[in-house]
Amino acid sequence: MDVTIYTDGAARGNPDGPGGYGAVITYLDRRNTLHTREYSAGYRKTTNNRMELMAAIVALEALTRPCRVALYSDSKYLVDAFNRGWIDNWLKKNWRGSTGPVKNVDLWKRLLEAMRPHEVSFFWVKGHDGNPMNERCDQLATAAADGEILLEDPGAK
Numbered sequence: 001m002d003v004t005i006y007t008d009g010a011a012r013g014n015p016d017g018p019g020g021y022g023a024v025i026t027y028l029d030r031r032n033t034l035h036t037r038e039y040s041a042g043y044r045k046t047t048n049n050r051m052e053l054m055a056a057i058v059a060l061e062a063l064t065r066p067c068r069v070a071l072y073s074d075s076k077y078l079v080d081a082f083n084r085g086w087i088d089n090w091l092k093k094n095w096r097g098s099t100g101p102v103k104n105v106d107l108w109k110r111l112l113e114a115m116r117p118h119e120v121s122f123f124w125v126k127g128h129d130g131n132p133m134n135e136r137c138d139q140l141a142t143a144a145a146d147g148e149i150l151l152e153d154p155g156a157k
Helices: 048-062 076-083 086-092 105-115 134-143
Strands: 004-012 018-030 033-044 068-073 119-124
Touching: 004 048, 004 134, 018 048, 018 119, 033 048, 033 086, 033 134, 048 076, 048 105, 048 134, 076 086, 076 119, 086 105
Parallel strands: 004 068, 068 119
Antiparallel strands: 004 018, 018 033
16 A cells, blocks of 8 residues: 655744654555554653654554555755665664764664555655645644644654
8 A cells, every 4th residue: 555644843932842743654455545644742841853753663663464655844954864874874873873872762773664564655745835635734744843732752852
C-alpha cells in the first residue's frame, strides 16, 4: 500500500517551552477512496527538532502493515538525516556527529524502529508556503503546543 505522511513540529520558547507535533496520513483504499488520519500531542518542555521527530514516529507507528511511504516534512533536520546520509554516519560512529554526540538519539532510534517494516522516502517541503497538508500539520502542532493537556518529554533537557 502507498501512504503519504506530512509532519510538522512546533515549540514555544525553544528549547525549554512547550511544544507539539502534527502528522497527517493519507492513503487510497482498494476502492480508490481517500482516507485521512491526523495525529497530534503537546509536551511541557521540548524542542522543535524533538517534535519534528515525534510527528514522523507517531505517524509511522500508526501504520498497521508494511507500506511504501512518502514522508514530507518542512524539517531539514529530519529529511537531510536520511537524504544526505547523516543517519548512516551516526550509526557507524556510534551516534557521534562531526561536532560531538548526536542529539535526540532516543528519538532517532525509535524512528529507525518505526521505519523498519516500511519503505520510506523523505521529501522536504517548504514550510508556510501554502501547501495545505503542511499547513494542517502546522495547525495541529501549534494547537497541541498551546493546549491545556501537555505531556512530559522524558528525553528533553
